[in-house]
Amino acid sequence: MSAAALAAALRIEGLRLRRSPVAVLAAVLLTALVPSASVGAVALARSPHAAAPTAAKLAPYAAGDLAATHLTVCAQVLGVAALVAGGFVVASVFGRELETGTAGALFALATPRAAIALARCVVVVLWLAACVVLTVLLTVAVSAVVATGGGSGASGAWREAGRAVVSGLLGVGLALPFGAVATVTRSRLATVGALLGVVALTQVVVLLGGGAWFPYAAPSLWAGLGGPAAAAAVGVPHLLLSATVGPAAVVVVVAAWHRLTDV
Template sequence: MSNFAAAWETEWLLCRRSTIVRLATALLLLVIPAGSVGAVALARADVAATITTAKFTPYASGPLAETHVLVAAQILSVALLMAGGFAMAWTFGQEIATGLAGARTGMTTSRSSVALAKVLVHLTWLAGCVAGVVGLTVAASALVCAVTGQVFDDGVWNRAGLALVVGLLSAGLTIPFGWVATLTRSPLGTIGALIGVVVVTQLVTALGGGPWFPYAAPSLWAEMGGVEAAADIGLPQLLLTAAVLPAGAAATVYAWRRLDDV
């Protein structure tokens, strides 16, 4: 337990000092709430028909606050995967590529503890970002409703719950990239795999297999593919998506422990 506590303290310090983590945090907390409110405002503006595409049509009607938070959930499902994937490439891949992982061989803290601490610190950071994004979006929406005189109805809290779950599921989907980084021993290789997953997700969704593909399910559940596509996402699909986190964590810890053997 003391080994894990030491690993947690070290990894949390590295996370806080990481330029990638700081930049990703700032972008998530600033861009998503502002982008959500801005997208809805643009969709409902008088000039929307001439400067936007059909993508904005779903945002042009419905309760204002609920729509703000729904758009945030949709953006969060993609942005969190990208931000978290880049961070996993750094926290695992960079340490191996620079030889720092090899220097840990003689330390009293086991590599398993280090890997587990990395995963849990990463999840804690992303969960905090999810909560922050949803909270800031709700606050911004309440301000807009107050300024424009529109109703801030209770339905927004259901949307906020949806956004939180979508964000947490997306955070879990980033964990297997720690395993990829360990196998490839390269941050760039991990980023390449991340981009590949995004491309495959688009193809699988276009072919109709999105509901059963974990990397597509959160976005579809947030109505990115429309209300009908969201209706295809139920408990089995969500459980399958959630299972990626423990499977990815176990694979990452195992691969990290066997670094000497590969």
């Protein structure tokens, strides 16, 4: 794989991703829904008019510095949202030619298929990582507007903002294995089904107490989604295990596309 071939593939795949309705929709949903949900959940938790079941569920957000709490919720939501949005994007990027039967055109290109696969992984990661960072910045901005007095715990808020970025980036990496699923199944629908299956399996693993060592559960638990005790149980080794999933998936996807056939 030459540098020139990879550079050409990056240019083409970057252009295709920017024009992808799925990628654009995923970006819009991440940057709009996550900040809204983060601020809205805290507002509801602190509202005297919240229904009792809702108030009980949102009780952890009912106290503490307002800006920091907004970013805490953002971290918890973003890890899952980045995984789901990323899974849909990856399914579309790697599954479209294989599902529609147009993958044979790839064999007529001078650019090796392995270079195309690597370029697709790179542009997807860059696109979703930019969405994650923008989502956190928008949450900070919205929080600054609605927080009384601008928010008092600046250091705590930025610490939680950093946690949100890390949680979101880990979610992006965890979406990459679905590129291998799309390659093997040659179906975007099957890939989305596998994504939803992993999300459901994650819930089961967490309920059984194995979430810390399950890569798809560790980021959200670390962000506090399972409560303070579950967050304290997640350490650097668990997060590193989650972080290795993305690079390992890239190796598998590139190898699979290197051996790809048009039948």
